[in-house]
Amino acid sequence: RKEVEQDPGPFNVPEGATVAFNCTYSNSASQSFFWYRQDCRKEPKLLMSVYSSGNEDGRFTAQLNRASQYISLLIRDSKLSDSATYLCVVNYGQNFVFGPGTRLSVLP
Amino acid sequence: ETGVTQSPTHLIKTRGQQVTLRCSSQSGHNTVSWYQQALGQGPQFIFQYYREEENGRGNFPPRFSGLQFPNYSSELNVNALELDDSALYLCATSLFGVSNYGYTFGSGTRLTVV
Numbered sequence: 001r002k003e004v005e006q007d008p009g010p011f012n013v014p015e016g017a018t019v020a021f022n023c024t025y026s027n028s029a030s031q032s033f034f035w036y037r038q039d040c041r042k043e044p045k046l047l048m049s050v051y052s053s054g055n056e057d058g059r060f061t062a063q064l065n066r067a068s069q070y071i072s073l074l075i076r077d078s079k080l081s082d083s084a085t086y087l088c089v090v091n092y093g094q095n096f097v098f099g100p101g102t103r104l105s106v107l108p
Numbered sequence: 109e110t111g112v113t114q115s116p117t118h119l120i121k122t123r124g125q126q127v128t129l130r131c132s133s134q135s136g137h138n139t140v141s142w143y144q145q146a147l148g149q150g151p152q153f154i155f156q157y158y159r160e161e162e163n164g165r166g167n168f169p170p171r172f173s174g175l176q177f178p179n180y181s182s183e184l185n186v187n188a189l190e191l192d193d194s195a196l197y198l199c200a201t202s203l204f205g206v207s208n209y210g211y212t213f214g215s216g217t218r219l220t221v222v
Contacts, residue, residue, distance in 0.1 A: 041196075049209075094139070094158075095153055
């Protein structure tokens, strides 16, 4: 099993849609979880951390299920500017492991 | 605007050559991690440096090596370049022992091996 796996995508959704991305990880000892956003030919940028109780930042909601080793990201009311690749990131000790990413295209 | 600076931004090398990529750390960050990102894939962990020593390594051959300097800046060296080494190389800095804030990435160096 790969360390971090994500929905393969791509996701093509109309503006205003709600879209959810899933991520699973293999290390039960992992303590830190993040979603990063990466625009084409740019570096990844931190979108949000994922907390055990779940957390929300505007249109974005992240959830963590430790028992199932599963993380999700929900985007409501999608905007054209949300088009990007979304990377799930999990710590393995002092290092962070990235998933392969899920590409989102929001269409007008 | 990122506090992590990488140089050069783009580079073209010939197979068999050697390359050195550089990274200056964000203020207060004492740990540097290097990642390789091939087109269409997620970043792959190469290694991490803390206190000028390697502190963890991914599945990369010994021809990938690194250095960290007292000011926390870092270099990634790749010897005997292969075509498959063509990728975006990302440097990420953090504070050792504090993993809940994630990484700050530089803009990357895009290496093309021909």
